[in-house]
Amino acid sequence: MSLNSGDRGQFGRGAWERGSSASKPATVERQRTRTGMPQQRSTSSETVYADLHAHTHCSDGIRAPDALVRRAAERDVRVLSVTDHDTTAGLEAARAAAQTHDIRLVNGVELSVEVDGHSVHLLGYGMDPGHPALTDYLSSFTRRRRERLDRMVRRLSETGVQVSPEVVERHVAATAAPGRPHLARALVEEEHVDSYEAAFEQYLDADRLAYVSAPTQPATEAIDVLHAAGGVAVLAHPGQWVPGSLLTALRGDGLDGIECHFSSHPDYLVDYYKNICRSHDLLVTGGSDYHGGSDADERALGTVGLTVSQWERFRDAAL
Numbered sequence: 001m002s003l004n005s006g007d008r009g010q011f012g013r014g015a016w017e018r019g020s021s022a023s024k025p026a027t028v029e030r031q032r033t034r035t036g037m038p039q040q041r042s043t044s045s046e047t048v049y050a051d052l053h054a055h056t057h058c059s060d061g062i063r064a065p066d067a068l069v070r071r072a073a074e075r076d077v078r079v080l081s082v083t084d085h086d087t088t089a090g091l092e093a094a095r096a097a098a099q100t101h102d103i104r105l106v107n108g109v110e111l112s113v114e115v116d117g118h119s120v121h122l123l124g125y126g127m128d129p130g131h132p133a134l135t136d137y138l139s140s141f142t143r144r145r146r147e148r149l150d151r152m153v154r155r156l157s158e159t160g161v162q163v164s165p166e167v168v169e170r171h172v173a174a175t176a177a178p179g180r181p182h183l184a185r186a187l188v189e190e191e192h193v194d195s196y197e198a199a200f201e202q203y204l205d206a207d208r209l210a211y212v213s214a215p216t217q218p219a220t221e222a223i224d225v226l227h228a229a230g231g232v233a234v235l236a237h238p239g240q241w242v243p244g245s246l247l248t249a250l251r252g253d254g255l256d257g258i259e260c261h262f263s264s265h266p267d268y269l270v271d272y273y274k275n276i277c278r279s280h281d282l283l284v285t286g287g288s289d290y291h292g293g294s295d296a297d298e299r300a301l302g303t304v305g306l307t308v309s310q311w312e313r314f315r316d317a318a319l
Helices: 015-019 065-074 091-100 132-158 165-172 180-189 196-204 219-228 244-252 267-280 295-300 308-318
Strands: 050-054 079-082 104-115 118-125 232-235 257-262 283-287
Touching (some): 050 065, 050 104, 050 118, 050 283, 065 079, 065 091, 079 091, 104 219, 118 219, 118 244, 165 180, 219 244, 232 283, 257 267, 283 308
Parallel strands (some): 050 079, 232 257, 257 283
Antiparallel strands (some): 104 118
C-alpha cells in the first residue's frame, strides 16, 4: 500500500524545516568501496532482523538471487529485500529461495532519480513487480542503461582502449541494469587495467574520458510509479548526498520514508533522520546495501537494518 495515495505532499515544501526538532547534521564524508558497499559502521547493539537493502547480479551485485538469499540465511537474516538498481528481474528467483530458507522476502527496487538537479536513489518496497506502470518504467531504464554502456565502450575505443564486445556481453548477460561495474570487470579481464578500482580511476570515474552520466527520471515520476504499483518510496542512504532542501522537495513529491539505518551513517546521523521521520510520520528503514565481493561487504550483510520491533512497525504501516 502507499501511505500517500490521495494525500501526496501532506506536509508540503518547507515542512522539514518548520516541523522537525532535529538539528542540522554535520557533513558526512562519503565512504564507499568500488563494490558499491560503504565501509561498515555499526549503528546499533541490537540484533538486526530485517536487511532491506541488498543487490544481486541482476544489477551490480556479485551473487545470483538464490545465492544472496542463502548467504542471508547464513547471516541469520529473517527478512530480506532485494533492491537491485532499476530492475526487479531477481525477485522471482529470490522468492523461491526465500521459501526454502524460511526468510520473508520483501519486493524491492532501487531507482535512480533526479530532484532539483541532484541525482539520488529511491528505494521502493512492497510494490507489484508485474504492474504495467512499473514494468514500462523499468523497461525504459534498461534500454537507456544499455545505451549508456555502449557510449562508454565507444569512448574507450576513441582513447585507444579496445574492449571486446563478447567480453562485455558476458559480463552483462545476467543483468537487467548494465553499468560501469560490468565494464570495469571487462577491462580487468582483458588486462587493460590491473584492478577493478583502477578501471574507475583511469577511465570510468566521473572526471575520466570514458564516463557517461547515468540515466535518471524525475523523482516525482518514480514516486508516482511506485505508488501506482502499490508500493512505498524511501530515500536511500541520505547521509551520502542529501541536503535538507532535497528532503523538503522529496517530501512534497510524496516520499514515504527514509533509510535511517545505513552502514556509513554514524549514530548521530541515524538519530537525526529518525527524528525527522517521527516529526513527519515517515517510515524508518535500514539495510546493509550488500553487493558482495569484498571481505568487508561479505561481513556486512545482516549487520545493518531493522530490529524485530522496527521491522514490525514498518511492516504494519507499509506492507
